[in-house]
Amino acid sequence: MKPPKHWWRPIESACFLVPECVYDDTSLVFKAYFSHQTGPHEMNVYLDNAATTPMTQEVVDAMIPFMRDHFGNPSSTHQFGRRTKTAIEQARRRIAGHLNVHPRTICFTSGGTEADNMALHAGVEQLGCQRILTCATEHSAVLKTAEHLGKRDGVSFGLLALDATGKVDLPELTRTLSDGIPTLVSVMHGNNEVGILQDIEAIGHVCHEHGALFHTDTVQTMGHYPLDLGALPVDFAACSAHKLHGPKGTGFLYVKDGLKIGAQIMGGSQERAMRGGTENLIGIIGFAAAFDHSMAHLDDHAAHIRGLKAEMVEGLRAAVPGVRFNAGSDGEESLYTVLSVNFPEHEKNGMMLFLLDLDGVACSGGSACSSGSTQPSHVLSALGLHEEGRTSIRFSFSRLTTSKCIQHALKTVAKIRSAAVLV
């Protein structure tokens, strides 16, 4: 069944505008057109995909029957429950298949934050780790949890040395782990603010050679990069559906086969008794559909997004003399979805995010989790980019981003910097 043309209405208020998503009649592919005429600006452009991505049509289509028809509690033994239980297990199998792991290693959670929390708690509380080592550039879901656990008796918390490019210093990690203290190392795959890609294979090998457990937050890379968890030296991996066009409030923790972890949430036998509570059925169904689609078109999407990022880099270099990119964000070794831009000193810098938003361009000054906060980004500070915190903007892209979006953002940046925008 084809939904009505204006399936999602734009929600408009003085401050927030969301994209109007309509069907493309010719291709019947669900597209988000960030181009409706609203207010004083020409078009809306969403360049904050590291914060979240819009759900796509195949995801919505997969979820609708489970909103409307299949409502049974997956724990019920009657046909209604069996129907939804089967759907969850099929979703788990499909996701596990994309990662080359056994379905029992996938524990569905409410998202990346919960999965990160779960890995660190399990390491300390159930697997005997007496130390957590992580990086100052990690997401706060890891940093805050590690800090919290580090306050317990017998558990220490340390930050790993990073080299000049923000990558984990492997010789230093080797030296640190040589003391033999049972350790959980947590290093994210792709950094959500500046895009640094860590060599999780090399880090995992060092960890395993020294008997340490290795957790990696793959929230920004799963569904965007091929990840063979069956072959990688990884014990835990966190993933979140809404970063790959799936629904919000759904994710999973990969727990390597053979690692026995008990209840993280008690009171139910769901998720092999690791996480009690009735499953987020609709979310899990949408997550699997999003994962399937991402993996089926991985190369095409990556090529499309890489092209847009290059267009943005080129356009910024042409429009803004002296522009720089934080932590090699414009390079090949950075997430292709993220571009962290450092603008040269300008009277409008302090207002940049606001002025971009006013002209319909949605992006971020740091991680979404800290937006609204005036604290400088902990990631830029950790990389020694203290001043840059005030003058940096993160643009992040998805497969729904178009060249038209990039051109509008570039035009807006040029307008702001030429002081044509008066506030």
Ligand SMILES: Cc1ncc(COP(=O)(O)O)c(C=O)c1O
């Ligand atoms: C790297 C990283 N880890 C964890 C999270 C948290 O994921 P969720 O929003 O699913 O809790 C995010 C979200 O911004 C992220 O970018």
